[in-house]
Amino acid sequence: MKKNLLLILLLFVSILSFSQELHDIKGVVMNDANDKILENVNIVNLNQVKGTTTNDKGEFALKAAVNDTLYFSYLGFKSLRVRVTNDWLRFGDIKVKMTELGIALEEVVVKPVQLTGYVEIDAKLIPVYDNYRYRISGLSTGYEGGSNQPGAVSKVLSSIFNPADFLYNVFGKRPQQMRKMRKMKEDDEIRNLLQSKFDRETLMAVLQLERVDIDEILNKCNYSKDFIRTANDLQILDAISGCYEEYKILNRDK
Template sequence: MKTSFPLLLLLLLIGFTAHSQQTVTGIVQSASNDRILENVNIVNLNQVKGATTNEKGEFEIRAEVNDTLYFSYIGYKSIQVTVSNDWLKYGDVKVKMTEVGIALEEVTVRPVQLTGYIEIDAKNIPIYNNYRYSISGLNTGYEGGDRQPSAVTKVLGSIFNPADFLYNVFGKRPTQMRKLRQMKEDDEIRNLLQTKYDRETLQALLQVSRVDIDEILRNCNYSKDFISTANDLQILDAISGCYEEYKVLKRD
């Protein structure tokens, strides 16, 4: 029996689509007492897709064999799990996360001492002169450093730096940097990063260290205040914006 070419092509496309849309499911529990963990964040580091566990600890996320899933949850050690053939074939697995102790450092708060005299108090109130820029998807702004008045030119000094640090980071990691746009387009990942300040998920996705992230932002002329206080979503948008400008300037 002969099969027409259009029909054969359609069958191939259907098969390819079905293969490319595989998902894995599972349940996340505490390793110490098997307690169900709700709202655990899961990110497929290969496909840059995110998911969250429901009230029963269950999750479902798009994945293929050998994809790496990154699990993070407040108070627990983040882990990475590789998707296997058996997982795809047999379905649900139990992912156990280990609780970690968090030692809080002592913080000293020094309030501004007001005298009641405007002339004196105005001089005692700290003033930050960092320029502020808008971030896509947020209603607030961020500090972009106090050396450049324009967001468009804030990376010029870095591009022509003799050390060329940005080239070493961006130019040698094209695959990881291409993930920036995918990360910004995935709502699950954006919601996750908006609540995090530890840079762990960004490090896992971009395959860079915390030191690299801080150094990228410094070379892109972002202020110390922004680097130390911004949430991970703001950091993502900052690195993404710097990378896009870097590509344009390098091309020119």
């Protein structure tokens, strides 16, 4: 009886270790409508926080363990999550098909500034953007201010001396997400991916946050609405990470 229990235990441990082992996952990404290959599709392992892109043949290779989730994103196509299974490892390459989306581009109206040629008049016509940043001695980065961020100085001071830090409320019970964020900053493939994206989808998928959560974090970090609206995903990642590290230092003894 004891021998049987020992064998079952060893079998269970071996299965568990196999499922956690990283394997080379390969496949090809195609358009579901016509089976054409898709080049430069962004792929992120949400568990291991590693990324890659498809080559000119639609092929990709990525390290993953059984039950890891791969996140596929491509401009004009619906993002897709695919779980790595034992069958994938057993049968090798698989075909991942993505569904195309209809994208309606909003009309952009460009209003040129009509200059008169007189410096005194033209200086008043040219718009001035005052979304500048405040810097505090001891902090490596500053805080944005300007018309879209009223009371920026008071908000900076209140955030520094506030022991009930919003970021700790968000991430305090999810240290794993902060580790994932650090991994994202270290992976060149993911950084290149985030630098070209503005939809926050990859950030939301990896950090398991909603868009409103990301906006609220940046608001609490005193970033302006202009920055939140126009920054690419890499800038957003660096902003959240930098703000969290600053708060961690400032609240170390609290």
